Amino acid sequence: MSIGNSPEDERxxxxxxxxxxxxxxxxxxDARLAAGLTVDEISTATRVRIAIVHAIEADDFAPxxxxxxxxxxxxxxxxxxxxxxxxxxxxxxxxxxxxxxxTPAAPLFEAERIRPERRGPNWTxxxxxxxxxxxxxxxxxxxxxxxxxxxxxxxxxxATASTSTSAAPAPKKTKPADPKPAPSDSAIAAAPxxxxxxxxxxxxxxxxxxxxxxNGRMLFDGLLNKGESKTFQDNTKINxxxxxxxxxxxxxxxxxxxxxxxPGAVERLTYTKGDPQVG
Numbered sequence: 719m720s721i722g723n724s725p726e727d728e729r730x731x732x733x734x735x736x737x738x739x740x741x742x743x744x745x746x747x748d749a750r751l752a753a754g755l756t757v758d759e760i761s762t763a764t765r766v767r768i769a770i771v772h773a774i775e776a777d778d779f780a781p782x783x784x785x786x787x788x789x790x791x792x793x794x795x796x797x798x799x800x801x802x803x804x805x806x807x808x809x810x811x812x813x814x815x816x817x818x819x820x821t822p823a824a825p826l827f828e829a830e831r832i833r834p835e836r837r838g839p840n841w842t843x844x845x846x847x848x849x850x851x852x853x854x855x856x857x858x859x860x861x862x863x864x865x866x867x868x869x870x871x872x873x874x875x876x877a878t879a880s881t882s883t884s885a886a887p888a889p890k891k892t893k894p895a896d897p898k899p900a901p902s903d904s905a906i907a908a909a910p911x912x913x914x915x916x917x918x919x920x921x922x923x924x925x926x927x928x929x930x931x932x933n934g935r936m937l938f939d940g941l942l943n944k945g946e947s948k949t950f951q952d953n954t955k956i957n958x959x960x961x962x963x964x965x966x967x968x969x970x971x972x973x974x975x976x977x978x979x980x981p982g983a984v985e986r987l988t989y990t991k992g993d994p995q996v997g
Contacts, residue, residue: 742806743777749799753984762939763926763961764794800982914991916956917969919947926961958987970994
């Protein structure tokens with residue numbers, strides 16, 4: 719009779735830490751809910767399809783179409799909810815066989831895709847052809863009307879002299895021009911009292927924004943790049959969602975909103991005709 723451990727006692731210990739670690743989908747979903755974003759909103763902000771967002775949050779990466787695309791989606795969704803994507807990508811590599819080999823001619827699904835520039839017509843050749851035609855027309859006109867050039871010059875000088883002489887005795891009094899507001903402020907300064915007017919600008923960086931009228935109709939949904947601005951108007955109210963409120967300046971009914979929005983914060987705002995108080 720031998721004394722020793724039974725086969726059951728020789729089984730390898732289970733890695734409790736790996737089992738306790740939340741999955742990639744659970745981490746992304748919890749971060750999205752903590753940011754107060756719906757699946758529709760995160761899909762709009764990242765341009766990752768709704769079905770793929772649902773699948774990733776359920777730890778199903780098959781709809782992504784491969785490891786390269788899955789890693790790109792994980793990175794994009796993590797950044798949208800203000801997470802560091804590196805730990806999630808390392809976890810994905812550990813669970814799915816390491817980093818994939820580079821795939822040629824396969825773009826990653828990022829929030830902003832770099833689109834190739836469209837080739838336009840050859841404007842240089844067109845301009846050269848136009849210049850040749852103009853030079854030829856001028857030369858032809860000069861040759862044809864060379865005999866009458868002196869008469870035309872004298873006639874033009876006489877007309878100019880008579881015009882300046884007749885206009886000299888009666889100078890017109892001109893009023894100083896009224897100063898006009900800058901084009902960027904004119905729409906806000908002239909905001910009608912019976913409507914709500916909201917101007918959204920991004921002087922400090924870019925931000926995804928969404929604007930709807932009182933009926934829920936979408937007025938704008940997309941990225942506002944640094945230096946750009948949008949103006950929205952409705953009879954009753956404007957509903958806004960700001961993806962990065964710290965990059966945004968707001969003017970409501972001609973008055974600047976002085977709220978101290980934090981960088982990276984998602985803000986939901988409603989403005990009415992009686993604002994700048996948030997409705």
